[in-house]
Amino acid sequence: MMFIVKYIKEVFSGLKSLAIGLRRTLYYFTHHKEIITQQYPDNRDTLVFPDRFKGEVVMAHDENNEHACTGCTACELACPNATIKIVTKFDISPEGKKKKAIDKFVYHLELCTMCNLCVVACPTDAIKMAQTFEHSVFNRAELTKVLNKPESKVREGVE
Amino acid sequence: MVEEISSTPAGDIIINVGPQHPATHGVLHLVITINGETIQKVEPHLGFIHRSIEKMCESLSYRQFIYVTSRMDYLSSHINNHACALCVEKGMQVEIPSRAQVIRILMDELTRIASHELWWGAMAMDLGAFTPFFHAFREREAINDIMEETCGARLTMNYMVPGGVMQDIHPNFQRRVKDFIALYKSKINEYSEMVTGNIIFQNRMKGVGFLSAADAISFGCTGPTARGSGVSCDIRKLYPYEIYEQLEFDEILETGGDSFSRYMVRVREMNQSVRIIEQLIDNIPEGDFQAKTKAVLKLPKGEFYQRVETARGELGVYIVSEGGATPYRIKFRSPGFSNLSALDHMARGSKLGDLVAMMGTLDLVIPDIDR
Amino acid sequence: MWSFSKISNILDSWLSETFSPTWTMVIEMVIAGICVITLFALLGLVLVLMERRVAAWIQIRLGPNRVGPGGMLQSLADTVKLLVKEGMTPDGADKFLFNLAPIIAMMVAMLLMAPIAFASNFQLWDLNIGVLYVTAISSLMVISILMAGWASNNKYSLMGAMRSGAQIVSYELSAGLSIMAIVVLSSSLNLNDIIQSQADGWWIFKGHIPVFIAFLIFIIAVTAETNRAPFDLAEAESELTAGFHTEYSGMKFALFFLAEYINVFIVCAIGATLFLGGWMPFHIGHWEAFNHVMDFIPSSIWFFGKTFFLIFLIMWFRWTFPRLRIDQLLDLEWKYLLPISMFNLLLVTLMAILGWHF
Numbered sequence: 001m002m003f004i005v006k007y008i009k010e011v012f013s014g015l016k017s018l019a020i021g022l023r024r025t026l027y028y029f030t031h032h033k034e035i036i037t038q039q040y041p042d043n044r045d046t047l048v049f050p051d052r053f054k055g056e057v058v059m060a061h062d063e064n065n066e067h068a069c070t071g072c073t074a075c076e077l078a079c080p081n082a083t084i085k086i087v088t089k090f091d092i093s094p095e096g097k098k099k100k101a102i103d104k105f106v107y108h109l110e111l112c113t114m115c116n117l118c119v120v121a122c123p124t125d126a127i128k129m130a131q132t133f134e135h136s137v138f139n140r141a142e143l144t145k146v147l148n149k150p151e152s153k154v155r156e157g158v159e
Numbered sequence: 160m161v162e163e164i165s166s167t168p169a170g171d172i173i174i175n176v177g178p179q180h181p182a183t184h185g186v187l188h189l190v191i192t193i194n195g196e197t198i199q200k201v202e203p204h205l206g207f208i209h210r211s212i213e214k215m216c217e218s219l220s221y222r223q224f225i226y227v228t229s230r231m232d233y234l235s236s237h238i239n240n241h242a243c244a245l246c247v248e249k250g251m252q253v254e255i256p257s258r259a260q261v262i263r264i265l266m267d268e269l270t271r272i273a274s275h276e277l278w279w280g281a282m283a284m285d286l287g288a289f290t291p292f293f294h295a296f297r298e299r300e301a302i303n304d305i306m307e308e309t310c311g312a313r314l315t316m317n318y319m320v321p322g323g324v325m326q327d328i329h330p331n332f333q334r335r336v337k338d339f340i341a342l343y344k345s346k347i348n349e350y351s352e353m354v355t356g357n358i359i360f361q362n363r364m365k366g367v368g369f370l371s372a373a374d375a376i377s378f379g380c381t382g383p384t385a386r387g388s389g390v391s392c393d394i395r396k397l398y399p400y401e402i403y404e405q406l407e408f409d410e411i412l413e414t415g416g417d418s419f420s421r422y423m424v425r426v427r428e429m430n431q432s433v434r435i436i437e438q439l440i441d442n443i444p445e446g447d448f449q450a451k452t453k454a455v456l457k458l459p460k461g462e463f464y465q466r467v468e469t470a471r472g473e474l475g476v477y478i479v480s481e482g483g484a485t486p487y488r489i490k491f492r493s494p495g496f497s498n499l500s501a502l503d504h505m506a507r508g509s510k511l512g513d514l515v516a517m518m519g520t521l522d523l524v525i526p527d528i529d530r
Numbered sequence: 531m532w533s534f535s536k537i538s539n540i541l542d543s544w545l546s547e548t549f550s551p552t553w554t555m556v557i558e559m560v561i562a563g564i565c566v567i568t569l570f571a572l573l574g575l576v577l578v579l580m581e582r583r584v585a586a587w588i589q590i591r592l593g594p595n596r597v598g599p600g601g602m603l604q605s606l607a608d609t610v611k612l613l614v615k616e617g618m619t620p621d622g623a624d625k626f627l628f629n630l631a632p633i634i635a636m637m638v639a640m641l642l643m644a645p646i647a648f649a650s651n652f653q654l655w656d657l658n659i660g661v662l663y664v665t666a667i668s669s670l671m672v673i674s675i676l677m678a679g680w681a682s683n684n685k686y687s688l689m690g691a692m693r694s695g696a697q698i699v700s701y702e703l704s705a706g707l708s709i710m711a712i713v714v715l716s717s718s719l720n721l722n723d724i725i726q727s728q729a730d731g732w733w734i735f736k737g738h739i740p741v742f743i744a745f746l747i748f749i750i751a752v753t754a755e756t757n758r759a760p761f762d763l764a765e766a767e768s769e770l771t772a773g774f775h776t777e778y779s780g781m782k783f784a785l786f787f788l789a790e791y792i793n794v795f796i797v798c799a800i801g802a803t804l805f806l807g808g809w810m811p812f813h814i815g816h817w818e819a820f821n822h823v824m825d826f827i828p829s830s831i832w833f834f835g836k837t838f839f840l841i842f843l844i845m846w847f848r849w850t851f852p853r854l855r856i857d858q859l860l861d862l863e864w865k866y867l868l869p870i871s872m873f874n875l876l877l878v879t880l881m882a883i884l885g886w887h888f
Contacts, residue, residue: 011866014358018851024352025290025588025850036297037592052326054311080223115226115317116325129311174685182768196689196856285768287759287853293589353850359760360852511689512855515768 049131054114057084057107058130059147066155067148069126071102078121083111101154105147109135124158170194178207182285182515185525189502189514196510201503205529212530216489221247221321221456224486228476229315231493232527234277235470237270240319245400246465246476247321250458258446259323260401261439265336266310266318267467268432272343273302274470274522275429282422282519283354286363291354298346301339308335321456323449336440340433347430355426364419368505368517371416378504379497382472383428384521387421389414394468408435418513421520455484471495471522495527534830535651562654566643570636570792577791577841578605584845609784617780620683627681632778632785635674639792641667645721646799649809649830653722660721661713664800665706668755671793672698675757675764678786679774690773693856694764698755700860704867705751711737711744711871711878712804721803728807730815738886740877745805747871752797753844754859756790760851763859798840802833806840809833 028034040047049055061067071088089103105127119127127147137143177188186207192200212231216224225243229236241263248255280295303313309329310316318325329335354360370380375388385392393410395403411427413420458480466475472494479488498521506514541561545554579594579602586593594601619625645660647653657663672695679691713719715737716727727733733741754761765773775786802808809829813821854862880886 011870017356017358017361020352021357021850022846024349025846028590029584029587029846032587034590035587035592036300036590039592039595050308050311050329052309052311052329053307078222080219080226113226113315113317114312116311117222117226117317120320120325172685181771196693283852287762287766287768288851289585290589290849293591297590354852357852359854359858362858363852363855510855510857512763512766512769512853 049133051131052129053131053133054116054129055132056109056114056130056135057112057118057127057147059105059127061149061152062155064155065149065152067126067152068124068155068158069102069105069148070124070154070158071100072123074121074123075118075127078117080115080117081111081113083108083113084118102148107145107147108143109145110140110143126158168194171199176514182518183525184281184523187499187523187525187528191506191511191514193511196512198506198509198511198514201506201514203499203502208526208529210526210530213489213491217486220484221458221486224489225319225321226315226317228491229317230526231491231530232469232471232474232495232524233314234274234524235270236315237266237318238467238469239474240317241267242465242467242469242474242476244319244321245467246463246478247456247458249465250461250463250478250480251321251452251456253322253450253452255323255401255450256447257402257444259448259450261443262324262328262448263319264401264403264406265436265439265443266306266316266324268435269302269305269336269339271432271470272429273299273306275425275432276302278425278470278519278522279350279354282516282522283360285515285519286360288354288360291350294346294349294353298339298343301342305332305335305339308332320449322452323447325449327448328443333440333443336436340437340440343429343433350426355422361419363512363516364417364422364520365415366417366419367509367513368418368421368520369416370501370505374501374504375416378501380472380501381494381497382468382470382522383411383421383424384472384494384498384501386411387413387424387520388416392473394466394473398466400465400467406435406438408432418516418520425522457482457484458486466492469494471524471527472498491530493527493530495521495524496529499523499528534649538652566640566654569643570640570788573795574788574791575605575609577795578608578787580838580841581791581845581848584842585849588846588849612781612784615780617782618777620777622683623777624681624683627677628777629782631674631678631681632782632789634677635671635789636785636792638667638670638674639789639796641670642793642796646796647721647725647803647808648833649828652830656722657720659719661709661719661724661804664721664796665702665709668793668797669698669702671755674789675774678778682774682777684777686770686772686776687774690764690766690770690776693766694757694774696856697757697761697763697859700863701751701754701761701867704747704863704871705755707868707871707875708744708748708751709800709804711741711875714875714879714882715741717882721808725803725808725810728810728813730813732805732807732810732812734805737878738881740874740881741805743870743874744878745801747867747874748801748805749840749843750867751863752801753847754863756793756797756844758790758794758844759848760853761859762848762853763856766853768853794841794844795837798844799833799837801840802836806836807832808836 059067059069071086073086076084076086085106086102087104087106088100090098091101093099116129119129171192171194174191174193175188176191177183178186183189188204188207190202190204191198212227215227219227225240228239228243231239276295276299280292283291306316307313309332310318370388372388372390375385375390381392389412391410391412396410408431411424411431413424458478460480460482463478464475466473474494475492477490478486481487502517502521505517542558545557549557583593594604597603597607619628642664644655645653645657645663675694676691679687712724712733715733716724718724734745757764775783778786809832811824811827811829811832813824
């Protein structure tokens with residue numbers, strides 16, 4: 001007799017545990033305000049990224065088309081993947097002095113792991129992380145970028 | 160392989176589970192011998208995602224190599240980075256500011272919760288329940304958002320650097336973490352409603368995949384896998400690093416040794432992590448977030464070892480230095496590899512469906528097993 | 531009032547005036563065939579969409595919402611995709627059986643359509659042993675699965691098929707026994723008679739607790755018979771990748787997929803017919819006024835409403851529960867469902883003899 005009581009208890013406790021689960025899923029089935037889906041391509045306009053989000057490395061230029069990069073190659077040395085390649089040239093100042101400056105700041109986005117080490121290493125805060133994230137392109141060559149704008153110069157007073 | 164097949168007893172068949180299989184969560188390859196539904200032998204084959212991380216680290220400086228370790232156990236990348244940073248600091252004899260220590264522990268515990276959330280959902284999915292996966296991701300997303308705000312990334316953050324953390328915490332950090340804890344506490348009950356208390360789930364887990372305490376030790380299992388068998392092995396308690404010894408939390412031990420015990424260890428561990436976070440979140444000391452270090456880090460000649468408790472078990476980082484700017488040799492003792500080695504012992508004689516449940520409770524992350 | 535039976539009667543009388551009786555018969559059969567195939571296609575589209583919506587809402591997602599208004603055309607787009615895909619046959623497969631299996635799966639599903647009453651006086655075949663026919667044919671489902679699993683020359687498929695064989699054969703028993711409860715109460719095997727016997731209330735309300743237990747067992751058993759989660763061991767995604775249809779692709783896979791949904795529809799239709807009165811509106815005893823109001827709702831709406839409610843139940847189970855293990859699955863049948871349903875049948879028989887039901 002005890003066996004049958006135990007058997008029936010087992011069946012009922014099993015059914016009860018299943019009913020608890022069913023109640024929970026029914027709650028979500030009927031409460032659509034709990035839905036957490038973000039409809040990504042549609043919500044582009046309202047998409048806010050935190051200011052620290054590491055999307056890609058960019059170089060800040062001011063309105064005079066000047067940047068703060070002195071070409072010290074600290075970032076190039078800090079980078080673990082050889083993502084950054086700095087090509088330098090010698091500018092001749094009006095006084096006739098030779099001064100080292102960057103010719104091209106080549107940035108290989110396809111190699112970059114967004115580790116932020118270059119930004120930390122930069123002594124003049126010339127580069128920073130941008131919040132872009134849609135990096136897909138049709139041609140791999142487009143991922144190799146030159147960060148300094150053409151004709152840009154290093155800002156006065158930045159050493 | 161041919162030899163293997165010819166030596167298989169009659170009636171047994173060999174099945175390749177993986178490298179492309181929904182249950183292995185990655186490129187793990189299990190060659191299993193089954194008789195009907197009963198497993199005779201499980202043989203894990205590794206090497207499909209070997210990236211030679213240890214060798215790569217030898218050519219990177221002490222600042223640079225930390226980012227690679229995020230790619231080992233990608234679900235607890237903060238804790239991997241933490242272990243490396245600690246090991247380097249040990250070699251350099253740097254004093255870490257207390258603010259950085261607290262931030263590191265907060266990040267570690269948040270990562271542990273995120274990792275266990277994902278494990279919980281993925282394990283329920285292995286057992287055929289798809290819904291918990293999405294529900295677990297709701298809480299995990301909240302953590303990822305916090306990480307994104309402070310560290311700038313959601314998965315491979317590279318936030319720990321030798322000497323502290325890379326950036327100070329975001330002004331919103333404390334508020335967001337408190338919001339997360341409120342969310343977590345309001346939802347944790349659903350976990351038991353939907354999975355833990357479910358009779359089908361309990362039948363699938365209880366008495367399955369038994370691993371005795373002696374076997375857990377002899378296979379080198381650590382973390383929740385060993386604690387489910389009653390082996391006390393929480394590095395945070397046994398070899399405390401940072402300020403863990405000042406914190407109040409329990410080491411979760413279950414003595415069942417079966418899949419359900421391992422499951423319960425992880426579920427209860429999440430609560431302990433929340434407890435740690437609650438103790439620290441209002442008490443982040445003021446000060447620097449990073450100790451002053453030289454531009455080029457150099458470790459003195461010698462060998463350095465540091466272990467930490469990741470979400471999966473004990474992660475050991477062993478650095479041999481010749482005194483230069485790059486390590487001479489680095490070895491990682493990853494928890495997943497040792498835990499996986501117990502799978503064959505656990506799985507013999509059980510059903511094919513149980514194998515999936517056992518792999519779920521071992522919480523395998525393949526890039527961690529196969530670096 | 532506008533109804534399916536009117537349309538079919540008008541069509542029938544027009545055809546028999548125009549053609550000879552033999553031709554009338556042939557034309558009617560063709561029309562019925564086309565209707566069934568159309569219904570199949572429609573049901574496939576609707577049920578797949580419904581499944582995805584139910585799953586999405588339970589999983590706090592939105593579900594398909596890109597193709598067409600509110601994602602309504604999603605399953606149509608999927609069908610087009612599957613149609614233009616290559617239907618591959620693996621190298622070591624038994625080609626004849628491999629290609630035959632999905633067709634058999636569809637055929638079984640089509641055969642089951644015959645005795646179902648979709649609305650009052652609207653039935654393809656008023657069979658006097660309808661219940662027996664349905665139970666007999668539905669057990670043929672296992673043949674197509676075994677055939678697919680064997681012919682694929684894939685160990686996963688074979689294991690899925692073998693699991694499915696053990697499962698369907700055992701769950702047939704308790705499904706049959708719970709159906710017997712209704713047969714005993716209404717003392718007829720004719721589906722129409724069973725529906726008529728529920729004119730003063732559905733069996734689930736009239737039959738006290740024993741019929742409710744029979745209903746529960748029926749739902750569990752048919753969930754298992756149609757290989758739906760938590761009994762989807764034949765597919766068992768995390769264990770056997772896709773079980774018996776691992777090797778199928780393109781339209782052959784789609785036929786299996788469709789057959790699964792049609793089978794779900796049919797077993798739910800049978801369940802609705804037996805326990806919830808089929809097309810019979812909701813009647814309470816002799817409350818003439820209330821019954822009259824209920825009669826205004828067309829019988830087809832009652833039928834489809836009840837069927838879709840049961841389908842929702844089965845989907846709800848699928849997205850809530852984890853999967854059972856094979857030995858637990860058989861334990862559940864032989865240790866729990868079968869003894870309970872046998873004892874339950876005894877109670878129902880006693881109830882029928884003593885006339886305790888309403």
